[in-house]
Amino acid sequence: AVVSTQSTGNDDDFYQQLLREIIDKKMGAIDKSDPDAMGRQWVELEKLKMKSKKKVVDTKASKGRKMRYEVHSKLLGFVAPISTETLSDARQDELFKSLFGGCKKL
Numbered sequence: 854a855v856v857s858t859q860s861t862g863n864d865d866d867f868y869q870q871l872l873r874e875i876i877d878k879k880m881g882a883i884d885k886s887d888p889d890a891m892g893r894q895w896v897e898l899e900k901l902k903m904k905s906k907k908k909v910v911d912t913k914a915s916k917g918r919k920m921r922y923e924v925h926s927k928l929l930g931f932v933a934p935i936s937t938e939t940l941s942d943a944r945q946d947e948l949f950k951s952l953f954g955g956c957k958k959l
Contacts, residue, residue, distance in 0.1 A: 879898060913919055940948065 879894075911919065914921070
């Protein structure tokens with residue numbers, strides 16, 4: 854076992870200074886002598902913080918218990934294609950055999 858003789862540093866002052874700088878930067882060009890302006894800015898920052906933190910999560914939707922889908926708008930003016938060509942019976946049989954792997958005897 855290695856015993857460390859070095860003491861751990863205390864970084865509290867450093868991080869407090871960083872926090873102050875960040876808060877000052879966020880407060881921006883607000884007159885610090887006007888408490889009303891500082892209060893409004895603080896409320897706006899709190900709203901942004903709460904907005905970014907709070908996520909709406911549907912707990913019932915996990916593990917496949919709820920289907921997710923979107924309803925599409927109805928098609929307007931849709932007409933199914935009408936084929937003017939007719940296939941002979943032999944051509945139809947050839948087509949279906951090619952689609953379904955031919956005729957298998959049981």
